[in-house]
Amino acid sequence: MRSIRRGKAAGLFPDFLCIGAQKAGTTWLDRNLRAHPQVWLPPIKELHYFDVRMGDPRHVVPFLMQKFFGDRPEDARWRRQVRARALRHRRKFRLQNVLWEVNYYFRPPGDGWYASLFEPGRTKITGDITPGYAILRPYMISRVHRLMPEAKIIYMMRNPIERAWSHAMMSFDKGERGRTDPGRDEDVLAEFRRRDSRLQTDYLGVLENWGEYYPPERIFVGFLEDVHFHPERLMREVYAFLGVDPDAGFRVRKEKIHTRSSEAMPTRMAVHLAKTYRGLIERLDERFGGYASFWRYCAERLIESPPEGETITYPLYESVLWEEWPGKNAFQSGTLSGVSRQRHG
Numbered sequence: 001m002r003s004i005r006r007g008k009a010a011g012l013f014p015d016f017l018c019i020g021a022q023k024a025g026t027t028w029l030d031r032n033l034r035a036h037p038q039v040w041l042p043p044i045k046e047l048h049y050f051d052v053r054m055g056d057p058r059h060v061v062p063f064l065m066q067k068f069f070g071d072r073p074e075d076a077r078w079r080r081q082v083r084a085r086a087l088r089h090r091r092k093f094r095l096q097n098v099l100w101e102v103n104y105y106f107r108p109p110g111d112g113w114y115a116s117l118f119e120p121g122r123t124k125i126t127g128d129i130t131p132g133y134a135i136l137r138p139y140m141i142s143r144v145h146r147l148m149p150e151a152k153i154i155y156m157m158r159n160p161i162e163r164a165w166s167h168a169m170m171s172f173d174k175g176e177r178g179r180t181d182p183g184r185d186e187d188v189l190a191e192f193r194r195r196d197s198r199l200q201t202d203y204l205g206v207l208e209n210w211g212e213y214y215p216p217e218r219i220f221v222g223f224l225e226d227v228h229f230h231p232e233r234l235m236r237e238v239y240a241f242l243g244v245d246p247d248a249g250f251r252v253r254k255e256k257i258h259t260r261s262s263e264a265m266p267t268r269m270a271v272h273l274a275k276t277y278r279g280l281i282e283r284l285d286e287r288f289g290g291y292a293s294f295w296r297y298c299a300e301r302l303i304e305s306p307p308e309g310e311t312i313t314y315p316l317y318e319s320v321l322w323e324e325w326p327g328k329n330a331f332q333s334g335t336l337s338g339v340s341r342q343r344h345g
Contacts, residue, residue: 016152020134023166024156038244040121051132053109063108135199145213158224160277216337264311274302290332
């Protein structure tokens with residue numbers, strides 16, 4: 001079923017990468033892939049090797065000194081994660097997971113170390129789901145390709161208006177420990193302007209960069225609308241893409257993950273984002289049609305004739321805009337070579 005590709009040290013590089021986008025259904029995808037008997041994923045989602053961990057010291061003593069005493073955001077995050085995982089293991093102890101996490105958290109990073117993380121899944125299809133990889137620079141994507149030339153790439157997309165809003169709310173929640181009120185408009189607009197938020201929403205730029213190294217038939221594009229409307233078919237297509245049995249006989253998880261208590265967004269913010277991403281959305285519609293045509297309808301409607309009321313239902317495919325849109329879509333997700341030719345509605 002799988003090809004054996006050895007790393008520089010004993011180990012195997014993953015068969016696939018899910019590179020994002022952030023806030024576009026990757027956690028839902030992770031939960032469902034873990035349920036498949038022929039797929040193995042690491043105990044921790046988001047390994048962050050290529051976008052974060054490669055910047056860590058490569059020897060044990062300086063590595064641990066940096067992690068325990070460093071003042072970088074990634075060092076503080078490492079300490080929080082280690083504490084949280086230790087508490088989790090006290091509640092539910094599994095030796096295999098503990099040994100894996102000792103390797104992950106306490107060994108300096110390197111290509112051989114990264115490959116060793118997938119050793120427990122050597123008889124299955126393995127993957128790394130890290131949305132931060134979407135915005136890797138081309139030289140780093142080249143490095144990924146050198147290590148994993150036959151890897152398959154999964155990229156999830158959602159309405160740029162929704163994704164940017166969700167990204168901003170995630171930033172507030174993480175910074176304020178569960179805060180659901182984003183506060184002043186100026187703070188929210190500053191989140192929209194952050195470089196990582198803009199890059200994560202540049203789907204065409206991401207596909208262009210990764211497409212320089214991986215052909216369209218090795219890139220799977222998923223749409224968040226299909227997570228909502230066609231979850232079973234979406235997962236069957238993903239399984240087929242990865243080369244595992246799409247009829248393995250388990251239940252697809254349909255419930256939403258990481259939803260916030262308030263499932264609405266201020267209309268004024270929706271209008272602002274529609275203006276910000278209108279050009280991108282038009283280009284996405286020209287390339288993909290289908291759900292991207294709905295995204296375009298949302299942007300045009302919000303700009304030209306915003307719905308009445310201070311808020312609009314979020315996500316937008318559950319709002320009045322979806323009910324108004326005349327081009328209701330069938331299933332669309334698939335390989336980049338396939339979805340780029342589809343023009344629905």
